[in-house]
Amino acid sequence: MQRVHDTDLIRLENITHAYATGASSQAVLYDVSFSVPTGQSCAIVGASGSGKSTLLNLIGLLDEPTSGRVLLAGEDMTNADAESRAIARNRIIGFVFQSFNLLPRLDALDNVALPLLYRGIPQPQARQAALTQLERVGLSNRSHHRPADMSGGQRQRVAIARALVGEPSLLLADEPTGNLDSQTAQDIIGLLLSLNRERGTTLVVVTHDTGIADRMARCIQVRDGRIEEAGHA
Amino acid sequence: MPRRAAITLTSSHGYGPSWLHLVREPVENLRQLGRRAVLALLGIAVGCMAVVALLNIGHNAEREAMNVFKGMGSDLLVANVQIPGSGRSEALPNVATLDTAALRQAIPDITAAAPLILTSSDARLKGHALSTTILGSNADLPGVLDLQLAQGRFLSQFDTHSTHAVLGANVAAAWENAGIHAQPGDRIQIGGYLFQVIGILQPAGQNPLLPAPPDDAILLPLEGMRRIIPSPQITSVLARNPNGATLVQTSPALQQWVEGRMPGYEVNVQIPRLLLEGMAKQSRLFSWLLAGLGSIALLVGGIGVMNVMVMNVAERRREIGVRMALGARPRDIARLFLLEAVVLAATGALAGAAVGLIMAWAFVHYSGWSAFSFSAAALPLGIGSAIATGLFFGLSPAMAAARLTPVQALRDA
Ligand SMILES: Nc1ncnc2c1ncn2[C@@H]1O[C@H](COP(=O)(O)OP(=O)(O)OP(=O)(O)O)[C@@H](O)[C@H]1O
Ligand SMILES: [Mg+2]
Numbered sequence A: 001m002q003r004v005h006d007t008d009l010i011r012l013e014n015i016t017h018a019y020a021t022g023a024s025s026q027a028v029l030y031d032v033s034f035s036v037p038t039g040q041s042c043a044i045v046g047a048s049g050s051g052k053s054t055l056l057n058l059i060g061l062l063d064e065p066t067s068g069r070v071l072l073a074g075e076d077m078t079n080a081d082a083e084s085r086a087i088a089r090n091r092i093i094g095f096v097f098q099s100f101n102l103l104p105r106l107d108a109l110d111n112v113a114l115p116l117l118y119r120g121i122p123q124p125q126a127r128q129a130a131l132t133q134l135e136r137v138g139l140s141n142r143s144h145h146r147p148a149d150m151s152g153g154q155r156q157r158v159a160i161a162r163a164l165v166g167e168p169s170l171l172l173a174d175e176p177t178g179n180l181d182s183q184t185a186q187d188i189i190g191l192l193l194s195l196n197r198e199r200g201t202t203l204v205v206v207t208h209d210t211g212i213a214d215r216m217a218r219c220i221q222v223r224d225g226r227i228e229e230a231g232h233a
Numbered sequence B: 001m002p003r004r005a006a007i008t009l010t011s012s013h014g015y016g017p018s019w020l021h022l023v024r025e026p027v028e029n030l031r032q033l034g035r036r037a038v039l040a041l042l043g044i045a046v047g048c049m050a051v052v053a054l055l056n057i058g059h060n061a062e063r064e065a066m067n068v069f070k071g072m073g074s075d076l077l078v079a080n081v082q083i084p085g086s087g088r089s090e091a092l093p094n095v096a097t098l099d100t101a102a103l104r105q106a107i108p109d110i111t112a113a114a115p116l117i118l119t120s121s122d123a124r125l126k127g128h129a130l131s132t133t134i135l136g137s138n139a140d141l142p143g144v145l146d147l148q149l150a151q152g153r154f155l156s157q158f159d160t161h162s163t164h165a166v167l168g169a170n171v172a173a174a175w176e177n178a179g180i181h182a183q184p185g186d187r188i189q190i191g192g193y194l195f196q197v198i199g200i201l202q203p204a205g206q207n208p209l210l211p212a213p214p215d216d217a218i219l220l221p222l223e224g225m226r227r228i229i230p231s232p233q234i235t236s237v238l239a240r241n242p243n244g245a246t247l248v249q250t251s252p253a254l255q256q257w258v259e260g261r262m263p264g265y266e267v268n269v270q271i272p273r274l275l276l277e278g279m280a281k282q283s284r285l286f287s288w289l290l291a292g293l294g295s296i297a298l299l300v301g302g303i304g305v306m307n308v309m310v311m312n313v314a315e316r317r318r319e320i321g322v323r324m325a326l327g328a329r330p331r332d333i334a335r336l337f338l339l340e341a342v343v344l345a346a347t348g349a350l351a352g353a354a355v356g357l358i359m360a361w362a363f364v365h366y367s368g369w370s371a372f373s374f375s376a377a378a379l380p381l382g383i384g385s386a387i388a389t390g391l392f393f394g395l396s397p398a399m400a401a402a403r404l405t406p407v408q409a410l411r412d413a
Helices: A052-059 A084-092 A109-119 A124-134 A152-164 A183-198 A209-213 B002-008 B020-032 B035-068 B100-106 B143-147 B169-177 B222-227 B243-259 B272-315 B319-328 B328-366 B378-403 B405-410
Strands: A008-021 A022-038 A039-044 A067-072 A093-096 A170-174 A200-206 A218-223 A226-229 B078-080 B112-125 B128-137 B149-152 B164-168 B185-189 B193-201 B217-221 B234-240 B268-271
Touching: A008 A200, A022 A052, A022 A067, A022 A200, A022 B234, A039 A052, A039 A209, A039 B143, A039 B319, A052 B243, A067 B319, A084 A093, A084 A109, A084 B319, A084 B328, A093 A152, A109 A124, A109 A152, A109 B319, A124 A218, A152 A183, A152 B128, A170 A183, A183 B193, A200 B002, B020 B035, B020 B328, B035 B272, B035 B328, B035 B378, B078 B243, B078 B272, B100 B149, B100 B243, B100 B272, B112 B222, B112 B328, B128 B169, B128 B222, B164 B169, B185 B217, B193 B217, B217 B222, B243 B268, B272 B319, B272 B328, B272 B378, B272 B405, B319 B328, B319 B405
Parallel strands: A039 A200, A039 A218, A093 A170, A170 A200, B128 B217, B164 B193
Antiparallel strands: A008 A022, A008 A067, A218 A226, B078 B234, B078 B268, B112 B128, B112 B185, B112 B234, B149 B193, B164 B217, B185 B193
8 A cells, every 4th residue: 555645635646437338338537637635625616417526426435436546645545445445434534415415214413423323433422422513513403303304504514514523534515505595505615614724624515606616725627527727717 | 644544544443333223223214114114024923923823833732632642651552352354253252351460471571461341331329320331350450550549449359259349530420410429338230230339530531542431431340241241352451561662562472462362353452652652743743834834924024024125225225325425334234234124024023923822822722722831942933033034035135235336326316
C-alpha cells in the first residue's frame, strides 16, 4: 500500500468509468485525474447525465472505477474488498443524498445513530452522540419523529446529522438541496459550509445551482466525461 | 493526521454491530412487516405444530398400547393348544391334566407353569346368578400371572379335589353391584355343584394373549373342571422363564414338550415380550411417519419464508444501499436478513409448538387415554427443524442482498 500527497484527502488518478449496458458498455468518465486537499470545500457542476454522480460515487467508494486509482486519506482503495470499503466509508465519509435516504422504520435518533452501531459502539453511547448531532442541526426536539412526520428540510438536517455523527473527515453531498425550496436550500448549504469552516471537514457537493457552487472554495465542471476547473463567475 | 487515519482506515477490529443490536433489529423490522410476516409465520407454525402434535400423539399412542399390554409379564410364554383343522378332531382324546412338575424338570429355565381349561357358565350366589368364565388351573397360576389376593387365599396343591373357588376382581364387583357382598366362606353354585369361595383376587389388568382375563373369571382347580363340563380340554399352557437370555430358546422346547403330552394337537407358543417389542417398533415407525408429514408442512412453510424474504430484500433495496453507504459490510447485510428469517421462523415455531402441544393434549384427553405424557424429543425436534428451515430458506435471499454493490442498491429500481 503506497501513500502519496498526505495533504490530499481525495486523489483520483486516470479514472475511466464505463457502465455495462447489456452486451456493450457505455463510458461515462474518461481519464479523470484530480485531488482535493484536506479541509477544502468543492462543488461539482455539469449538465444532467454528464457523470457528476458517477464521479461522487467513485470518491465515496460506493462504486469501483473501470480503470485508474482512487486514494482516500493517502490510502489506495482501488483494489480494496467490499468489507474494507465499507469500513473506510464508515470511518471517514459522511453521505448526504438528494432524496435524504433516511430509513423509514427508524426514528430520527436511531437513523442518526446507525453509522455508530455499525462501528461497534453500544447503543446507549451511539444514541447519546446522535442526540448531540441532532442538537447541532437544531432538531433535538424531533428526535423521536419518524422521517414521514418531518418536512423535507428537517429530513435533510437529520441526514446531515447522520453524516456527521461518525466525525468524518469527508462530507459527500449529491444535490443535497435538490428537493428543497430555495430558502431551506440556503440554510442547508450554510450548515454544511459552517461545518467545513469550523471543523475543517472536507466538503464535496454536486449541484446544479450556480449560487451554491459560488459559495464553495472551488468548482469542478464535468463535461462529456472529462473535468475542467471552472473559475467562479 | 491523514497518516494516522490511514493506518486504522480499514482495520476491522471491533467493527460491526453488537449482538444485542443484531437481534433487536430484525425483531423490530418484522413487527413492522405486519400481515405479510404473519402469513409466512403461519406456514412455519403449522409445520412445527404438526411435528410437535404428531410426535406427541404418536408417543402417547405408543404408551397407551404399552399400557394395555403391561399386564403381560415380560418373561411369559403362552402355549396355545388347538385342534388341527384337518377334520380328524373326533379321534383326538381330550387331555385334562398336565404334569407341570415334569415340565419344570424337562426345561429347568421354566420356574412355573399353569395349564388352563376354559368354559363359561352361570354362577349363583345368594340367589343371584351371574354368567361368567370359569377358569380351571393349578396352584402355580398366581406365580405365573403375578396375581395378588384381595382377601382369603389362593388354590393350593391340596385343593385339587376339593370344591374350592377363587373369584376374579370383576366377578366380585359384579355381585357387589347387585347388592351381594361376596367374601371367603360364601358358597356359590356352578352347574350342579356348590363351591366354597376361599379367596378374592385384586384386579390384574388386561392381557390380550390370555384366552380369558382372570379378573372376569371364577378360578377352580384344574381337576375340578370335570364337575362342570363332561370332557374338559386344556387349551393353553402358561409358563414363566425369568431368565431373559433364554426366553426365546425356551419357546420351541415348550412347544415340543406340550406336543409330546398332547399328541395330535397343534401347539404354538407366543412370547408377549417379542410381541410387545414389535408393537413398540411399529408404533415408533408410525410416529416418525407422522413427523415426516409434519416436515412436509414445514417445507411448505419454509417456501413461505423464502417468499417473504425475497420480497423483503427487493422492497428494501434502497435501505440496503443506505446501510452499505453508512458502513454495513456484506456480512452485516447478510446477517440482518438471515436473522430476520430466523426470527420469523422461531416465532412461528414457538407459536406452533404451543398449539401443537395443546392439540396433542386435547387429542389424548378426548381419546380417553391415560394421563398425557410429554414426548421429550418433540419440542427440540419441532422447534429445531422449524428454525433450521427458516435458516435454510432465508440463506439465499440474504446472500443475494449481501452481494449487491452499494451503487446497485442505491439506484432507483
Ligand atoms: N447504472 C448505470 N448503468 C448504465 N448507465 C448509467 C448508470 N448510471 C448512470 N449511467 C449513465 O451514466 C451517465 C452519467 O450518469 P450520472 O448519474 O453520473 O449523471 P449526473 O451528472 O449525476 O446527472 P444528473 O445531474 O441528472 O444527476 C448518464 O448518461 C447515465 O445514463
Ligand atoms: Mg446525479
